[in-house]
Amino acid sequence: MENRPLEYDYTIAKMFMLTTIVLGIVGMLIGVILAFQLAFPGLNLILGDSLAEYTNFSRLRPLHTDAVIFGFTLSGVFATWYYVGQRVLKVSMAESKLLMTLGKLHFWLYIVVVAAAVFSLFAGVTTSKEYAEFEWPIDVGVVVVWVLFGMSMFGLIGIRREKSLYISVWYYIATFLGIAMLYLFNNMEIPTMFATSPAGESGIGAWYHSVSMYAGTNDALVQWWYGHNAVAFGFTVPIVGMIYYFLPKESGQAIYSYKLSLLSFWGLMFVYLWAGGHHLLYSTVPDWVQTMASIFSIVLILPSWGSAINMLLTMKGEWQQVASSPLIKFMILASTFYMFSTLEGPIQAIKSVNAIAHFTDWIVGHVHDGVLGWVGFMIMASLYHMAPRVFKREIYSKAIMTAQFWIQTLGVVLYFTSMWIAGITQGMMWRAHDEFGNLAYSFIDTVTVLHPYYAIRGIGGLLYLVGFLMFAYNIYKTMSSRPIEERELQSASPMGA
Amino acid sequence: MSIAQFQAYGYFILIFLLVVVLYSYIYHLYTKKKDADGVDYESYSNMALKDDIDDTPVSAISEDKEK
Numbered sequence: 001m002e003n004r005p006l007e008y009d010y011t012i013a014k015m016f017m018l019t020t021i022v023l024g025i026v027g028m029l030i031g032v033i034l035a036f037q038l039a040f041p042g043l044n045l046i047l048g049d050s051l052a053e054y055t056n057f058s059r060l061r062p063l064h065t066d067a068v069i070f071g072f073t074l075s076g077v078f079a080t081w082y083y084v085g086q087r088v089l090k091v092s093m094a095e096s097k098l099l100m101t102l103g104k105l106h107f108w109l110y111i112v113v114v115a116a117a118v119f120s121l122f123a124g125v126t127t128s129k130e131y132a133e134f135e136w137p138i139d140v141g142v143v144v145v146w147v148l149f150g151m152s153m154f155g156l157i158g159i160r161r162e163k164s165l166y167i168s169v170w171y172y173i174a175t176f177l178g179i180a181m182l183y184l185f186n187n188m189e190i191p192t193m194f195a196t197s198p199a200g201e202s203g204i205g206a207w208y209h210s211v212s213m214y215a216g217t218n219d220a221l222v223q224w225w226y227g228h229n230a231v232a233f234g235f236t237v238p239i240v241g242m243i244y245y246f247l248p249k250e251s252g253q254a255i256y257s258y259k260l261s262l263l264s265f266w267g268l269m270f271v272y273l274w275a276g277g278h279h280l281l282y283s284t285v286p287d288w289v290q291t292m293a294s295i296f297s298i299v300l301i302l303p304s305w306g307s308a309i310n311m312l313l314t315m316k317g318e319w320q321q322v323a324s325s326p327l328i329k330f331m332i333l334a335s336t337f338y339m340f341s342t343l344e345g346p347i348q349a350i351k352s353v354n355a356i357a358h359f360t361d362w363i364v365g366h367v368h369d370g371v372l373g374w375v376g377f378m379i380m381a382s383l384y385h386m387a388p389r390v391f392k393r394e395i396y397s398k399a400i401m402t403a404q405f406w407i408q409t410l411g412v413v414l415y416f417t418s419m420w421i422a423g424i425t426q427g428m429m430w431r432a433h434d435e436f437g438n439l440a441y442s443f444i445d446t447v448t449v450l451h452p453y454y455a456i457r458g459i460g461g462l463l464y465l466v467g468f469l470m471f472a473y474n475i476y477k478t479m480s481s482r483p484i485e486e487r488e489l490q491s492a493s494p495m496g497a
Numbered sequence: 498m499s500i501a502q503f504q505a506y507g508y509f510i511l512i513f514l515l516v517v518v519l520y521s522y523i524y525h526l527y528t529k530k531k532d533a534d535g536v537d538y539e540s541y542s543n544m545a546l547k548d549d550i551d552d553t554p555v556s557a558i559s560e561d562k563e564k
Contacts, residue, residue: 161557162556248546249548259538263526
């Protein structure tokens with residue numbers, strides 16, 4: 001036992017890989033159900049009138065968003081951290097009993113909080129703040145899980161052998177700090193049991209119920225500072241961290257410009273936090289806040305494209321790998337979708353464009369080409385890269401991977417094109433008026449026109465879900481196949497055709 | 498001075514400082530290599546490419562810990 005050479009310990013990474021896949025299936029399945037409910041409203045009653053309370057759109061919607069953000073994506077972030085962190089710091093989790101204990105505690109408490117969140121959202125218990133629906137007891141749980149993640153991360157950094165921190169580690173640290181700050185400030189809330197009404201009643205409402213400390217426009221400002229930066233520090237920052245590790249590693253190429261990666265990092269950190277106000281254009285927030293948010297959103301193209309172009313240039317001279325390796329295909333498409341959605345977002349944040357885009361399906365399309373094309377693809381690619389190394393087995397099927405790639409790409413394309421057309425149609429129809437200023441269309445006119453696009457969106461989402469199930473099957477078969485020798489594995493980078 | 502003028506001067510100074518900070522950082526990244534104990538930031542890519550547990554760190558945290 002004592003003479004065994006030191007190895008990286010992927011116990012925690014494997015645990016979080018499992019939740020990434022399970023919660024991914026849950027989140028995406030609910031998403032597909034929601035998409036078809038919008039196209040065919042009868043599906044709100046899919047399980048009959050008696051269960052309609054649990055199957056209607058409004059009850060399921062926060063389950064979809066929260067399962068994808070805090071379930072699938074965060075699990076992916078944790079799984080990759082417990083893999084990448086050890087490797088780039090050149091230190092094994094096995095070297096510290098304390099870190100292993102913290103890691104396991106982090107995982108199991110995360111499971112408890114996820115279970116509580118799913119249960120409460122199904123029961124309809126919500127603060128009704130978008131992406132911050134959890135009531136205060138769950139918020140307390142989230143904070144504990146996050147602190148454990150931080151202790152685990154900084155603990156590992158504390159015992160590292162590598163002096164400098166690789167660029168991905170900077171991104172993981174930023175994820176930790178960013179979400180900690182955002183979550184705390186947006187969830188400042190007072191349990192109603194502590195409140196006293198003007199009439200003198202106390203102990204109002206259920207024990208778990210709370211109200212936000214902010215009201216009116218202030219609430220909206222804090223909410224969208226949070227909401228947009230949840231995208232920043234959940235869907236962008238850690239995923240950029242992943243691609244900075246997994247693409248160079250999988251392709252065997254050094255990052256095209258490490259200096260550019262540093263510059264883009266600080267650019268992203270400085271600019272992103274100011275852009276949230278673009279969710280509140282033409283609302284009651286001060287005009288200068290709206291203008292500032294618009295401008296910062298445009299400036300955001302620079303650091304985003306700095307990273308994305310850096311990744312594409314990393315493939316310089318090695319583009320044949322895109323043709324031969326499905327894993328590289330996933331990452332290059334992810335990087336391309338990152339460029340694409342970080343251009344689309346700023347365009348939507350321009351005031352005159354926003355006048356048409358706001359509240360329409362174009363926004364939904366934008367979110368999904370980012371999350372399906374960039375976040376989803378990058379997390380799946382990371383897990384595909386990790387699977388042979390943590391399970392010490394070869395990937396079960398390259399053919400399934402290739403098929404999955406094309407099915408999901410088609411799914412994403414159907415999703416965002418249908419939502420572009422639907423969104424712009426909607427925006428134009430809402431604004432159309434006759435010479436006296438009377439609106440040309442009623443709301444239901446738009447619904448009728450949009451129906452085919454909603455159906456196409458449902459099909460796009462379904463294709464993506466099918467691809468994800470193929471991914472889950474492929475990983476399952478990889479886990480359960482014949483183990484191979486470590487030495488053999490080194491030269492068989494899974495897809496190196 | 499009106500509040501609008503104050504904002505305008507403040508805005509200009511802020512942008513000017515940010516440009517200085519940005520270019521100083523780029524200058525720093527490029528010149529660090531030439532210093533006596535300088536580092537070539539591009540070599541940091543190897544932290545990912547050579548990340549086996551028994552690979553030599555790009556810059557070890559201390560000599561005695563390096564194995």
